[in-house]
Amino acid sequence: MRTIELTEHDRFIYEHEIRPFVPQRIFDAHTHLIANHFHPRIEETMPMACDPVLGNVDCAYLQAWWRALLPDANVAGMVMGFPTTDVEMALENAYVAEQATAAGYPFAILTHPTTSAEDLRGEIERLHPAVLKPYLVFAQNGDTAMAAITDLIPEHQLALADEYGLAIMLHVSKPRGMADRDNLADITRLVKTYPNCQFILAHCGRCFIPPNMDATLDELPVAENLWLDTSAVCDLGVFMALLTRYDRSRVLFGTDLVTATAFRGNYIRLGMSWHACTTAMVKRANGMPDKTTFAAYESLAALCRALRLSQCSEEDHENIFYRNACGLFGFSGEA
Numbered sequence: 001m002r003t004i005e006l007t008e009h010d011r012f013i014y015e016h017e018i019r020p021f022v023p024q025r026i027f028d029a030h031t032h033l034i035a036n037h038f039h040p041r042i043e044e045t046m047p048m049a050c051d052p053v054l055g056n057v058d059c060a061y062l063q064a065w066w067r068a069l070l071p072d073a074n075v076a077g078m079v080m081g082f083p084t085t086d087v088e089m090a091l092e093n094a095y096v097a098e099q100a101t102a103a104g105y106p107f108a109i110l111t112h113p114t115t116s117a118e119d120l121r122g123e124i125e126r127l128h129p130a131v132l133k134p135y136l137v138f139a140q141n142g143d144t145a146m147a148a149i150t151d152l153i154p155e156h157q158l159a160l161a162d163e164y165g166l167a168i169m170l171h172v173s174k175p176r177g178m179a180d181r182d183n184l185a186d187i188t189r190l191v192k193t194y195p196n197c198q199f200i201l202a203h204c205g206r207c208f209i210p211p212n213m214d215a216t217l218d219e220l221p222v223a224e225n226l227w228l229d230t231s232a233v234c235d236l237g238v239f240m241a242l243l244t245r246y247d248r249s250r251v252l253f254g255t256d257l258v259t260a261t262a263f264r265g266n267y268i269r270l271g272m273s274w275h276a277c278t279t280a281m282v283k284r285a286n287g288m289p290d291k292t293t294f295a296a297y298e299s300l301a302a303l304c305r306a307l308r309l310s311q312c313s314e315e316d317h318e319n320i321f322y323r324n325a326c327g328l329f330g331f332s333g334e335a
């Protein structure tokens, strides 16, 4: 097993900004496994996963990260494969199903928009996922950066998710993510059309910066089957807007571990854009030493600060870190 090293700076951040605010039971609603050999062009499609610390993530390694980052909590989660353009989807889905089932966790299968209803039904019957995970790289609309929600997951697949009562983990496209007017109109319609389908908007609706979260919250409906996860968002302003303006019973804690957030760095705002910023990218002036931490800790520290500043109750903490997801996934904590 690879060792996970924490520095004194990591420990300081955990001790002061995280540990006092997280409950003892945690459900991580957004995580990924990855078997590098099911991604034949991985150097090109997901270079991060070629880092020996960030690739080849099985359940045991994910659990090792949970124990390293949240040593005082008992953590479970929902696991998904890794959606790259070269993924051997059926193989990675079977791998994730086997790993998650052995650990007693709900899991997602990756879906491709061209898969027929019949084939997807077969996959659902065979593997019994709790979640479908479409992704924008598979969209067939010609420009994945402009894909609509139904380009990621077409209506015949949403109808199946509705029939089986599955969740959809949506990483929405378009330049402003969920703040896009078409995305807002689509989600408003879809939550009504497919009431048994649980829509999870990953990364706060892909709102990594406050103006996008603000514009999303101006229009986003509150619905029994609509959720937002906190994964990979590292911006205090985004979390403040979410926690003060949206229904806290619809918010799910997630980390996006391991590949996307176990690096040392941050997801940073630059104007109306946002970027993964790794420690190697930073030019340090005046001999300023490297005291970076994991992006997963940046996200957790920002979320914990927002929970505090928005006067969330103990119950809100429990709900966001654990109970909301348990209700959604029917998770009892018993493996």
Ligand SMILES: [Zn+2]
Residues within 6 Å of the ligand: 030, 031, 032, 256, 260
């Ligand atoms: Zn993710």
